[in-house]
Structure formats: C-alpha cells, structure tokens
Amino acid sequence: MKPASGSVFRALADPTRRSLFERLCREGEQTVWMLTRHARISQPAVSKHLAALKSAGLVRDRREGREMHYRAEAKGLSPLVDWLGLYGAFWRDRMDRLEDLLKRMDQ
Amino acid sequence: MKPASGSVFRALADPTRRSLFERLCREGEQTVWMLTRHARISQPAVSKHLAALKSAGLVRDRREGREMHYRAEAKGLSPLVDWLGLYGAFWRDRMDRLEDLLKRMDQ
DNA sequence: TAATCGCATAACTGATTGGTTATTGATAAA
DNA sequence: TTTATCAATAACCAATCAGTTATGCGATTA
Numbered sequence: 001m002k003p004a005s006g007s008v009f010r011a012l013a014d015p016t017r018r019s020l021f022e023r024l025c026r027e028g029e030q031t032v033w034m035l036t037r038h039a040r041i042s043q044p045a046v047s048k049h050l051a052a053l054k055s056a057g058l059v060r061d062r063r064e065g066r067e068m069h070y071r072a073e074a075k076g077l078s079p080l081v082d083w084l085g086l087y088g089a090f091w092r093d094r095m096d097r098l099e100d101l102l103k104r105m106d107q
Numbered sequence: 108m109k110p111a112s113g114s115v116f117r118a119l120a121d122p123t124r125r126s127l128f129e130r131l132c133r134e135g136e137q138t139v140w141m142l143t144r145h146a147r148i149s150q151p152a153v154s155k156h157l158a159a160l161k162s163a164g165l166v167r168d169r170r171e172g173r174e175m176h177y178r179a180e181a182k183g184l185s186p187l188v189d190w191l192g193l194y195g196a197f198w199r200d201r202m203d204r205l206e207d208l209l210k211r212m213d214q
Numbered sequence: 215t216a217a218t219c220g221c222a223t224a225a226c227t228g229a230t231t232g233g234t235t236a237t238t239g240a241t242a243a244a
Numbered sequence: 245t246t247t248a249t250c251a252a253t254a255a256c257c258a259a260t261c262a263g264t265t266a267t268g269c270g271a272t273t274a
Contacts, residue, residue, distance in 0.1 A: 009120045012116050032221060066221075123233095139250070139252090151236095174241095174249095
C-alpha cells in the first residue's frame with residue numbers, strides 16, 4: 001500500500017533524515033557504510049533513519065553480498081505533491097510542473 | 108526572514124497541526140475558539156499548534172477585539188515546493204531541465 | 215573452520231514533544 | 245465596577261524520538 005503523506009512528512013521532518021535522503025538523491029545509490037562515513041552519527045543510527053525513510057516509501061534497498069545498497073525512490077515524494085495540490089492556487093503552476101516531472105521520472 | 112523548509116516540514120509533521128492547517132485552508136479565517144470546537148484537544152493545545160504553524164510561516168493571525176483570527180498563508184508552503192523541485196529534479200539525468208524549472212519558478 | 219566485515223536489532227538514555235490543568239491578561243458585557 | 249469570555253502562557257506529565265553501545269546474523273575472506 002502507498003504510504004500516507006503523514007509518514008512522508010514525519011520522515012522528512014528530521015534534518016538528519018532529510019540529509020540522508022538528499023545525499024541519496026544527489027549521489028545515487030549508496031551503501032550503509034558509505035552513508036555512515038559522511039554522517040556524523042553511528043551506523044545503527046543511520047540504519048534506523050534508513051528504515052524510517054524506507055517505511056515512508058522514500059528509499060528502496062538492494063542486497064548485494066553483505067552490503068546493503070539504498071537509493072532514493074522518486075515515487076515516494078508523490079504523496080507530498082498530492083497533498084500540496086489540495087491547497088491553494090498560488091503555487092499551482094509550480095506544482096503542475098512537479099507532477100509532470102515526477103510522472104516522467106517514473107518511466 | 109523566510110522560514111526554512113525544515114521548520115515547515117516539522118510543523119506539518121504533526122497530524123493535528125496538519126488538520127488545523129487544512130481546515131484553515133478549506134474554511135478560511137477562523138478564531139481559536141472555532142478551531143478548538145472542532146479539534147478534540149484543549150484550547151491551549153490549539154494555541155500552541157497555531158504558534159508552531161505561525162513561526163513556520165504557514166498561518167497569520169489578526170486580532171479583533173478579544174478574538175484572535177487565524178488564516179492559512181499560501182506562501183508558507185513555497186519552501187516545500189522549492190525543496191521538492193530541488194531534490195526531485197536530481198533524479199533526472201540532465202540538469203538543464205532543472206535550470207529551466209528554477210528559472211520559470213523565479214518569475 | 216575461524217575470523218572479519220556489513221548491517222540490523224536490542225536495550226537503554228536524555229531530550230523533545232504533544233497533551234493536560236491552572237493561571238493570567240485583555241476585551242466585552244452586565 | 246464587576247463579571248464573563250477569548251486566548252496565550254506557565255507548569256507539569258507521559259510518550260515519543262534520536263542518539264548511544266552491545267549484540268546477533270548472514271556473507272566474505274583467510
């Protein structure tokens with residue numbers, strides 16, 4: 001089932017989690033070990049944050065040997081976009097472009 | 108100064124706060140008393156949530172006699188939209204699209 | 215097989231948070 | 245002036261959370 005916008009908001013509310021997500025967006029797929037190197041927190045903390053992001057649908061993991069690779073999930077942001085779409089016309093045109101963007105990213 | 112996306116995320120992470128904000132978006136300006144009637148929490152709790160939304164730039168207040176009127180602030184969501192555009196676009200292989208996006212968003 | 219590595223989980227801790235009731239201040243009404 | 249109302253603040257509490265260290269488990273390497 002698709003995660004609700006609530007879990008996405010909560011997942012992104014934490015700056016460390018946002019930072020991890022942003023890094024995965026920028027740098028592409030990363031192992032937990034690589035992510036831990038750049039974060040200033042312990043490996044278990046990174047793993048917990050990744051678990052939160054995963055349950056929110058914002059990342060996917062892939063096992064390769066004993067390494068676990070994480071990558072950002074484009075679709076994970078769509079609940080946010082949907083939620084934003086419900087409110088107001090001020091930012092509507094920006095929103096439309098984002099929806100279009102996410103749609104094309106899906107392909 | 109413009110609130111960072113962080114405070115907006117944090118403000119919207121709480122379901123009660125989201126609910127208050129959504130109601131203000133739907134119904135328009137409301138007094139604290141009206142908002143309290145529909146929420147299942149006490150008036151001080153509502154006031155605290157409104158203060159959080161206000162400091163995130165998501166609502167504005169207006170005093171009228173002894174009543175305090177709150178209304179949703181459309182522009183308050185733009186840090187979110189900007190953030191989405193920034194990191195959503197990194198999925199794309201080509202950066203020229205991002206530049207185009209940001210350029211049009213500037214107008 | 216034994217030792218090591220990569221990661222997740224368990225167990226714990228201090229800080230933060232979302233809620234409460236009590237109180238205060240300001241305005242309106244009697 | 246006295247009383248009642250609206251909303252913010254204070255003080256407090258239980259629950260959640262983000263971090264830690266210790267441990268366990270599967271996969272690799274010696």
